[in-house]
Amino acid sequence: MTKQSRLPSNITARIDALFAPWAKPESPGAAVGVTLNGREIHRGFYGMADIAHGVAIDENTVIRIGSQTKQFTVLLALMLEAEGKLSMADDVRRYLPWLPEYPETVTLHHLAANVGGLRDFLEIMILGGLPIGAPSTRALARRIIAGHRGVNFRPGRDLIYCNTGFFLLSEIVEQVSGRSFNELLEERITGPLGMRDTRLMRWDSEIQRRLADHHTRGPDGRWHKAQWGLVLGGEGGMVSTLEDMKLWLANLDAPKVGTPEIYARMSAPGAVINGIPTTYGMGLVACRYRGLTSIGHGGGVAGGRSESVRFPEAGIGIVILGNTDDMGPFSLARRIVDILLGHEQGPPRAQGAAERLRKAQGLYRAEESDDVFGIAFDKGEPVFVTNMGAMPIGQTEEGAFMPERGILPLEFIPRDDGDIDTRWFGSERRFRRLSDTALPTSPSLCGRYADPATGFAAEIGSDTERTVIRLSTPYGIWEAELEARAPDLYLALPRRIIADTEPPPVSAGGWLFTIRSVAGGIVLNDDRTKQLMMLRA
Template sequence: MRLRMRKSVWHVLLFLLAMGSPAFVGQPEDRQGREVQSARVDELFAPWDRPDSPGCAVGVIKDGRFIYKRGYGMANLEHHIPISPTTVFRIGSTSKQFTAATVVLLAQRGKLSLDDDIRKYLPEMPDYGTPITIRHLIHHTSGIRDYLTLMDLAGMRPDDFYTDEEVLDLLARQRELNFKPGDDFLYSNSGYFLLSLIVKRATGKSLRELARELIFEPLGMNHTHFHDDHTMIVENRASGYAPKEGGGFKISMTTLDMVGDGGLFTSVEDLFRWDQNFYHPRVGGRALIDQLLTPGTLNDGKTLDYAFGLRLGEYKGLRMISHGGAFVGFRAEMIRFPEQRFSVICLCNLSTINPSRLARQVADIFLADQMRPEAKAAGAGERPSVRLSERELSAMTGAFYDPETGAVWQISTAEGMLIAKVGRRRFRLMPITRWRFRAMNAPVHIEVSFEERSGAAPSRLRVHVEGRRPVVLERVRLVSPTPDALRKYVGTYFSEELQVGYNVVLKDGRLYLRHENKYKHSPRDPLQPTLADWFTVSGLHLHFLRDERGNITAFTMNADRVKHLRFVRRPRVNVRTER
């Protein structure tokens, strides 16, 4: 017992030694102000600043140097290793800017062109009538369906293993795109995964090898690499975690070796070197930086806010360049305010942490005197700025349908507030004006406004989710099919593109969607009828199709980054009813 207590005390001492000496730099006259700011940053990360919790590494950069950097929480709970600014994290989609940079550097060297048809390097991909270019992949305007979503629909779990070849084969089977190349923007991991394959076929070297040769070694990023071998030992790496039901944490890692769309391992210290290359470009010269910051454009001439693996935007009146990342138990964000020469890096190893929000809150602390006041994000304790009567609120209740995806927002009232229900998620809507509302406690910033108000009841709902283009939903009346009507949907449906079948079964008067392989995961909740022949469950939207005689022959599925995926009904053997 005494030995166990001694070890426990030793682990806490190690934690305090690693975490208790934050690094901040400044002249004597501004040191006191920096200490106040640093203490406020510590408050933000206090919930994870414990020897029994995963957490984050944070770096704050101003004028070419760190003004604050620190670790909070543990890199490894099993071996009691604290997080520090040198801890190596998987950074998810924050990796995309390095993939884009590698492609641009190859274009500078004449190894490829950004306007090459991808089939020049990937002849396995279908000819969709309009060429898909490397530039389309970079700007998420290709229309290619997202492979992670497709694998999920195929029943694969995050901890299942599959190879690059299997992903390429899956993408090559897709008969349709989400949209014509260049017509729209829809974030798709497939594009950046395919870029990694194009790099290899154009040069004979892997993305890992080329990024190291062209970027990481020249910049001295000695602890950064594309992790294309899950068996590789990585010194000083953090483990990924997720909350465990009932309390505590569980390991959340992956064996997947795909890179390009993600897969970069790096540290706060190394990302500082990348950040500085935007001001003093040792790699690629000013031409690389200018290219990376060039936004994409659509066929209609509209300019996107997405450049080369980077989002271009504004935060509280200041120009901001950023990109977040999330995969298994890791979360990341890197934001840069170029005019202020100020950046925040936040790398975390717990799936429930929101580094994008935290990084902006850190920026709020250090750049407060330069930022434009902005309406606060709606939180649990915030009060409405406008008071609406029950009658006014009731006029806005009802169901609103997204014609692009089939999603339905159901608006109701409770305790003097509007409530929005979207699938399994529920948000309280706080009024900003008579017809405009903000979602409270949503994971991202969401604003909704009611439009086309003929009389008291609006017929349209405009929804703007942070990072996406606004969509307009139409008011509809939801249907309630009888049990006999529901029975007509029962059957087995097969997707040639996924090579997977789903059973639609009837249980206790409700329809359920079941993977034909009972060992694969399926939605737990029943299918919810919305419009005629439309159902929704767990973010999936199914539209059943009928022939000229009214018989159901197929359904198409929309699932966020996958649209119009077709499942054809197999000949009916018997009606399936679960008991």
């Protein structure tokens, strides 16, 4: 499709059909806007902002945009850099000397590009027994970050999505400017653009006019209100409306605030790893879909998912703001593109690809690390599964596949021998298939373990015929069940919340992290926390 192409017929009905599962008076849903060459071609409101009081979502409904906040944080930092108040090449410890001395210098650019290697403080909070729903403070988050000198990788050598980087960047922005994040935001971005309902809302408990409730499925399968207790900042704390985010996308196309040069920096690869450019720039993700460049960012919060994305070559802009965590706006935006381009809806796959993936169903572990992923089917469609959840699978070439996720450029190739080969930024690894069922737990695993440097401790023992790990830190305690899938590797599974409710299945990403048994200790690993070792006490 070019900017001059004619649109297919019935696009409104077909986009409405995508969101039909949420277009009910007893369901949360989404506000959706689609533009073509700056002209609105679809506007849809699906589901309820407030189920209890029968308030429907509309153009004025305020919804959390989660990690879409990151692009605004980076823009503010680049504006301050243009004024000589900071440099993206600076060591982060120049501004925040309370940080530990990392093995190598971590710069502001590393933070903005998700290549700093720091551990994600939100993951560390959860692993350390402080649920995201429990009240906490920014001061506590600083103490947690300061307690982790260990890193996931050397700066610039890999990419792992990391909220810590944008937490620190927003702290620096406030520090060097002498202004609050909201003051800077309104003065430099939202005020000039007329984004009157867009701001940083630090607490989920705040009172905000026209704010939607945010929803998740409870253990009983019914809708529950979702809320976090932590204090949010430039890593993911903003709220907005459909109208405001359309103004923002229009500004990215024809800047009224910022400059074309700044936005080009934000969308350019943030690093080159093993000769391969990253899809994550600085606060924006640039990847390809059906031959088109897409530039945007998504967001996920308690009970909310969102996506704002442009396809510049086709003149397409899409905003999806959802007040539920059971939708995938990244994929839904691509289904809208399918409709506009006249393609069959779904990630591109050749005939026979689904059957190849069906034969590959199962869990896999990297040969030389503890990274684990799975291939499963959900409602008849193949999905790629990690401990962060499931995502659709597209095909990149004959026999090769990739999760439909802009910042996860993992290409995988199922082998005839039952293993899977992968390519990640030019690095090739083989993943071995794990057991499809639980194996016996080694009695030697039981015991106490600790890492004095981070304050993490673990106690592993038996509880009613199940092996249980109790993780503890100075700020909390957390329990999970361990299930062996290899002689040395255990999946940590959530415990039942109520007696008659099963936790999520492993095939749907229902594991929390992995534990590997090593000589003298254990190693904890998940998607955003790598190689956290605790020695036997």
